[in-house]
Amino acid sequence: MQIHDKPHEHSHSYGAYILVWLALMALTAITVAVAGMDIGRFTVATALIIASFKAYLVLTVFMHLRSETKTFVVFVIVALLFLGISFLLLFSDYSFH
Amino acid sequence: MSSTEHTAGTHVHRDDVGSRMGMWLFLFTELILFGGMFLLYSVYRFQYADEFHLAAKELNTIMGAFNTAVLLTSSLTMVLAIIAIQRDQKALSILLQLITIFLALFFLVNKYFEWTAKFHYGIYPGGEELLAKSSGEILFFGLYYVMTGLHGIHVIIGMFLIAVMTRQTRTGTINKDSYVRLENAGLYWHLVDIIWIFLFPLFYLIT
Numbered sequence: 001m002q003i004h005d006k007p008h009e010h011s012h013s014y015g016a017y018i019l020v021w022l023a024l025m026a027l028t029a030i031t032v033a034v035a036g037m038d039i040g041r042f043t044v045a046t047a048l049i050i051a052s053f054k055a056y057l058v059l060t061v062f063m064h065l066r067s068e069t070k071t072f073v074v075f076v077i078v079a080l081l082f083l084g085i086s087f088l089l090l091f092s093d094y095s096f097h
Numbered sequence: 098m099s100s101t102e103h104t105a106g107t108h109v110h111r112d113d114v115g116s117r118m119g120m121w122l123f124l125f126t127e128l129i130l131f132g133g134m135f136l137l138y139s140v141y142r143f144q145y146a147d148e149f150h151l152a153a154k155e156l157n158t159i160m161g162a163f164n165t166a167v168l169l170t171s172s173l174t175m176v177l178a179i180i181a182i183q184r185d186q187k188a189l190s191i192l193l194q195l196i197t198i199f200l201a202l203f204f205l206v207n208k209y210f211e212w213t214a215k216f217h218y219g220i221y222p223g224g225e226e227l228l229a230k231s232s233g234e235i236l237f238f239g240l241y242y243v244m245t246g247l248h249g250i251h252v253i254i255g256m257f258l259i260a261v262m263t264r265q266t267r268t269g270t271i272n273k274d275s276y277v278r279l280e281n282a283g284l285y286w287h288l289v290d291i292i293w294i295f296l297f298p299l300f301y302l303i304t
Contacts, residue, residue, distance in 0.1 A: 021173040035302035047298035055291045062176045062287045079125040083132045
């Protein structure tokens with residue numbers, strides 16, 4: 001099959017990336033604005049949720065995870081899962097000390 | 098895979114998907130490297146919540162936000178450089194790669210001024226001013242210097258990596274039919290960006 005010799009094609013245009021970049025910049029502005037408000041213990045949670053969404057955009061669009069095969073997605077999920085398990089085990093251990 | 102299809106003499110055995118997969122596997126080791134530090138951060142932050150809040154006030158939020166914008170923009174120019182080479186716009190791709198390197202340098206210069214300002218006030222590992230603070234604050238700045246420092250090293254490596262790619266784009270080693278190296282350099286660069294996306298709120302925005 002000829003297709004195997006061809007480099008990977010991404011169907012994005014310049015404009016799509018610029019839009020995602022604008023979203024990332026807007027989210028940065030939002031996270032700074034929210035941090036300025038006094039919402040007590042939700043401050044960190046909000047900052048982390050926004051950061052996670054930004055990371056998601058970078059992973060799926062800039063790092064082309066959306067257009068890669070399923071294998072890549074499974075890879076990333078497994079890696080993140082193990083990091084999550086580390087946090088979970090550490091905190092379950094830590095909170096019973 | 099396609100041994101019957103290739104035109105005589107021009108077939109080069111290549112596996113772009115495998116190449117990118119290898120890069121992703123490497124990125125996971127980076128995730129564990131920084132992940133361990135984020136673990137350390139979260140435990141100490143849990144233990145010394147008030148001290149961390151106090152210490153974070155010393156950091157310049159505007160500077161941090163500005164550097165976030167610089168790094169996000171460099172990620173955009175990097176990804177556009179790949180699109181440009183896919184479309185055989187070699188000069189544009191080189192220009193975008195050079196802008197990426199420039200933005201990375203700009204990020205480091207900002208970081209340099211940020212750090213030297215802290216050093217000036219005696220806030221550096223082992224510094225008198227810092228050692229006079231509470232143990233929670235000392236831990237905060239210890240983590241701050243180690244994590245942003247390690248991130249800074251990654252930015253420097255990324256700069257050199259992209260510079261090599263720029264050279265290879267110029268000589269034609271990277272071209273519109275073969276650009277997986279540029280893609281992999283891009284993956285590395287975006288990971289550096291993602292790490293900063295988390296470092297920024299955790300150190301600058303917890304006041």
